[in-house]
Amino acid sequence: MLDTRRMQILRSVVTSGSVTAAARNLGYTPSAVSQQMAALEREAGVPLLERTGRGVRPTDAGRLLAECAAAVGRHVAEAETALADLRAGRTGRISVRYFATAGARLVAPALARLRHEHPGVHTELRLAEDPLPDVKAGRADLGLVVRRHDAPPVDGVRFVHLLDDRYRAVLPRGHRLAGRRVLDLADLADEPWVGSELPGPCLDAVLDACGAAGFTPDFVVDSGDYATARGFAAAGVGVTLVPELGLPAYDTAPEAAEVVVRQVTNPEPVRAIWAAVRATAPPSPLLTAYLAALRETAERGARPR
Structure with missing residues (x-):
């Protein structure tokens, strides 16, 4: 097997035109360069250099x-440059799993920030x-x-708290409690x-809060979907609780004119949203940057207007 270090010394000899000049450029002694060339010729099994006066020139094998x-x-x-970019987070890949209501209000804005700061990043996003x-x-x-x-x-998993997503009561606009703000x-x-x-854990948060308030909800409809639940409330079928991430960011939903959204207390139902990462994962600039983007998005931009 050919020694790549010796091949680089050969390249210096060929471009310099002599063993002496190559030794000077590389910081070696001429005898050390000659020894390396002799060893490389033994590995190659053919002559690599021929003398020409005070210099040398490569044979066909030497030129190759x-x-x-x-x-x-x-x-x-190229590999060193790519590795430096990867270490600095300028390039790389990140894979994220998320649930539906976190997509538009958390995942997407944080991803936009990550791509602005790290334009070479590749992402894989999947609902899970x-x-x-x-x-x-x-x-x-x-x-x-x-x-x-x-x-x-x-x-094997480390959890990073992002936000407490508070539930709001959604009532028909003509409901007897609609005039109260809280x-x-x-x-x-x-x-x-x-x-x-x-x-699941979201329903558990609602049931636990209701239990703390001394009652169990009488569910007349199980929609399992925030938009559908708001639609049933707009039609006057009943009241519902929806987390803030599940409310439209603007009053543009079809049922918006038919419902009111009110704060709930004593107690206030809350679902805690966390980022889960592998506890043994090696340090990653991209993962660190995306976690920071998620936390900033949660603090500043996740609330509906």
Whole structure:
């Protein structure tokens, strides 16, 4: 097998025209360069240099290896540049798993900021009902999840809190409570309810808050979808709770004129949204930058207007 370091010395000898000049350029002694050339000729099995007066010139084999050494040098330089870009976060790839209501209000703005700061980044974004298996297996760099603040740890996963997404009451505009700006959750105890959540941590947040207020909601409709739940409320079927991320950012939804949105207290239902990352993942400038973008988006831009 040919020694690539010796091939680079050969390239210097060929371009310099002599062993002495190459040694001077490389900072070696002439005898050290000669020894390396002799070793490379043994590896190649053919002469690589022939003497011409005080200098040398390459044989066909020597010229071939010198050209290959130049190509190797270019590839190494390209690799070093690409690696430096990757270390600095100028290029790279990040894979994200998210749930639907986090997409438009969290994932998209944070991605726009990441691409502005790191234009060479490649992203893979997928909706996922449960992103933790992909995060733990390394198939995703980050997943957005809803979990309680006091939830037990998950082996192999680190959680970064992004925001507490507060639920709001959505009532028909003509409802008896529509004129109040703030409602006690117990005020809704005797109302027919439209379910906006599928079974899981989001529904648990609603049921836990209602339980703390002393009642269990009477669900007359299970919509499992925020837009559908708002539509049922607009039609007067019942009241519903929708998290702020599930409300339109502007009053442009078809049912907007038919409903009112009110703050709820005593207690205020909240679902906590977290970013999940692999605990053993090596440091990544892109992941760090995207986490920072998510946190800033959550703090400044996730609330509806």
